[in-house]
Amino acid sequence: MERSFLDLPFFAESHRAFATRLDVWAAQHLGHTHGLDVDDTCRQLVKALGDAGWLRYCVPASHGGALEKLDSRTLCLARETLGYYEGLADFSFAMQGLGSGAIGIAGSEALKQRYLPRVATGQAIAAFALSEPQAGSDVAAMAMTASLAGDTYVLNGEKTWISNGGIADFYTVFARTGEAPGARSISAFVVDANTPGLDVVARIDVIAPHPLATLRFSNCRIPVTNRLGEAGGGFKIAMQNLDIFRASVAAAALGFARRALDEAVKHAKSRKMFGQTLADFQLTQAALADMATSIDSAMLLTYRAAWLRDVKGERTTREAAMAKMVATEEAQKVIDRAVQMFGGQGVTSNHPVEKLYREIRALRIYEGATEVQKLIIARELLKG
Numbered sequence: 109m110e111r112s113f114l115d116l117p118f119f120a121e122s123h124r125a126f127a128t129r130l131d132v133w134a135a136q137h138l139g140h141t142h143g144l145d146v147d148d149t150c151r152q153l154v155k156a157l158g159d160a161g162w163l164r165y166c167v168p169a170s171h172g173g174a175l176e177k178l179d180s181r182t183l184c185l186a187r188e189t190l191g192y193y194e195g196l197a198d199f200s201f202a203m204q205g206l207g208s209g210a211i212g213i214a215g216s217e218a219l220k221q222r223y224l225p226r227v228a229t230g231q232a233i234a235a236f237a238l239s240e241p242q243a244g245s246d247v248a249a250m251a252m253t254a255s256l257a258g259d260t261y262v263l264n265g266e267k268t269w270i271s272n273g274g275i276a277d278f279y280t281v282f283a284r285t286g287e288a289p290g291a292r293s294i295s296a297f298v299v300d301a302n303t304p305g306l307d308v309v310a311r312i313d314v315i316a317p318h319p320l321a322t323l324r325f326s327n328c329r330i331p332v333t334n335r336l337g338e339a340g341g342g343f344k345i346a347m348q349n350l351d352i353f354r355a356s357v358a359a360a361a362l363g364f365a366r367r368a369l370d371e372a373v374k375h376a377k378s379r380k381m382f383g384q385t386l387a388d389f390q391l392t393q394a395a396l397a398d399m400a401t402s403i404d405s406a407m408l409l410t411y412r413a414a415w416l417r418d419v420k421g422e423r424t425t426r427e428a429a430m431a432k433m434v435a436t437e438e439a440q441k442v443i444d445r446a447v448q449m450f451g452g453q454g455v456t457s458n459h460p461v462e463k464l465y466r467e468i469r470a471l472r473i474y475e476g477a478t479e480v481q482k483l484i485i486a487r488e489l490l491k492g
């Protein structure tokens with residue numbers, strides 16, 4: 109994978125070493141799960157990523173992680189590299205982080221001890237259950253309730269579009285506890301997948317298959333101690349978690365786009381037509397130049413957001429939103445151009461660029477659609 113960008117001052121030596129080690133590992137170990145269904149593929153990938161120690165970057169060192177706290181640049185480098193080699197490897201890595209992030213942010217010591225070390229080794233699969241049928245972009249509109257009854261909370265409602273739904277060992281769940289209207293009455297919880305009253309009621313097939321499901325909670329009882337942080341503090345926890353992982357979605361898009369460009373360059377240099385190679389045509393050169401420039405601009409936004417968070421310790425809501433929007437939108441264009449360059453091969457099922465074409469689409473929607481990122485950027489701008 110192209111790695112000259114690692115010379116930029118955004119990175120420390122440890123990042124360069126990490127990216128190089130992961131690149132070598134990914135080139136050797138990914139892409140060997142053909143023929144398995146999507147659930148088994150993801151289970152195997154979580155195990156492989158856990159055994160090799162990569163999932164330790166998803167949790168803090170105090171609870172089995174590799175670094176003192178989550179490092180945004182490392183998460184981005186991991187997703188970019190894994191995305192380059194295998195979309196589901198990136199997905200499995202990212203969900204361990206997103207699914208356990210709220211525990212790291214606000215969980216009690218007991219919850220951190222119970223879940224995070226197992227996330228770091230791949231022994232437990234994590235999931236983040238925020239969206240509902242009537243509350244996707246508008247998180248504060250969620251309807252699911254958690255009512256206090258003695259020393260338990262009783263959960264009722266539905267969550268949908270839940271990644272790892274069906275294979276997760278536990279879910280970070282957000283529900284309304286009723287302290288105040290809107291965003292201020294949402295609380296966060298950890299719910300084990302085998303808790304009575306929690307059912308996976310539908311699996312959802314999507315353009316690039318991955319484990320995705322609708323969950324139903326019917327009088328599902330969990331101990332009060334499974335709440336993360338204060339009652340009513342769940343919305344902020346969700347947003348803080350998304351602030352970290354949104355920049356990493358940008359990085360995954362970057363990995364997909366880099367792969368598409370590499371495939372396109374290889375093809376352009378070897379494909380003969382009209383007595384020359386595809387790369388000899390100025391139209392091809394113009395396309396490749398646009399693709400490379402899009403990738404570099406997305407890369408700069410992505411690692412700016414990551415660097416700001418790691419080094420300055422600032423809230424990076426605006427920068428992460430810009431990175432996510434630009435990187436996913438540009439990656440879609442880069443990949444589309446690669447498909448076009450490959451002609452008929454480009455739309456053949458399971459051709460590398462055809463797979464990327466399907467993989468990238470959801471990234472413009474999940475963890476805040478492009479339109480939501482625009483709202484977030486404009487809000488931050490106007491509030492100054």
Ligand code: COS
Pocket residue numbers: 238239244245246247248291292343344347348350351425474475476477480483484
């Ligand atoms: N970090 C910390 N706190 C934050 C925050 C952040 N990034 N974003 C918002 N908050 C706080 C606000 O400061 C506000 O606090 P106060 O009540 O103390 O003032 C509170 O949370 C409510 O914020 P806001 O009024 O901005 O909430 P809205 O309901 O208007 O929603 C958006 C804002 C659109 C940004 C939010 O709903 C969102 O991100 N939606 C997309 C969700 C998403 O990514 N879904 C995909 C699910 S995961 S695949």
